[in-house]
Amino acid sequence: MTGADRGQAYALEGAVAATILLTALLVAAQSAALVSHGTDDRTPRSQLQQETRDALVVAGESDLSATVRNWHPDATAWNGSAEAGRSAFYGTDRPSADGDGERTYGVDAFADRSALGAILEARFADRGRNYDVELVTHREDGPETTTLVDQGSPSAEAVTASYAVTLFEGDRLTADGNRVDLETARETQEYPIAPTAGSGAVYAVVEVRVTVW
Numbered sequence: 001m002t003g004a005d006r007g008q009a010y011a012l013e014g015a016v017a018a019t020i021l022l023t024a025l026l027v028a029a030q031s032a033a034l035v036s037h038g039t040d041d042r043t044p045r046s047q048l049q050q051e052t053r054d055a056l057v058v059a060g061e062s063d064l065s066a067t068v069r070n071w072h073p074d075a076t077a078w079n080g081s082a083e084a085g086r087s088a089f090y091g092t093d094r095p096s097a098d099g100d101g102e103r104t105y106g107v108d109a110f111a112d113r114s115a116l117g118a119i120l121e122a123r124f125a126d127r128g129r130n131y132d133v134e135l136v137t138h139r140e141d142g143p144e145t146t147t148l149v150d151q152g153s154p155s156a157e158a159v160t161a162s163y164a165v166t167l168f169e170g171d172r173l174t175a176d177g178n179r180v181d182l183e184t185a186r187e188t189q190e191y192p193i194a195p196t197a198g199s200g201a202v203y204a205v206v207e208v209r210v211t212v213w
Helices: 004-041 043-060 064-068 108-111 115-123 180-190
Strands: 131-139 141-150 159-168 204-211
Touching: 043 064, 043 115, 043 159, 043 204, 064 115, 064 159, 064 204, 108 115, 108 141, 115 131, 115 204, 180 204
Parallel strands: none
Antiparallel strands: 131 141, 131 204, 159 204
16 A cells, blocks of 8 residues: 555545544434433422422431420410410411311411421522421321421422431420420320330331422
């Protein structure tokens, strides 16, 4: 092969390599565009759900158990409009949405009473989003739900995240002036979280469920 032939061969190889590289780049670019377009609708919702999970994790590292146990035997102690002698979560400032359940927290009241409330207010309420907060215990006869925050019916785009909180038999309520143990609170003060464990140190495992929309 002459020098000219070798030069042509090298030039051809270079052209082929460049063509392959360009084709690969074009395919990659098209694939990226398709993936981006296909996930545009899901990304904001996924991000919202991750933010909700993060809020629960951060709150779980501080006072989420205390929030679940913040129960008082007389709501009139802090709210004159409450029904006399009615037990409720400490600091709740609203009647239940259906009028039959326990009192609930407004956004500001929940933020004042718990780290979770403060985080949810900063992350979601200040951005115009709504959220519900529920406590769910799973019993043999089915789940029992207690509502902490009720801002209405979630939209079709709502996301939900949960965090498990373990209550122990030695735990006490955390409301001001009410430091009785959980079993006594259940028997005498209508504490809504029923024991779910058979025996041993665990009183119940509570699912703290947050729905945001």
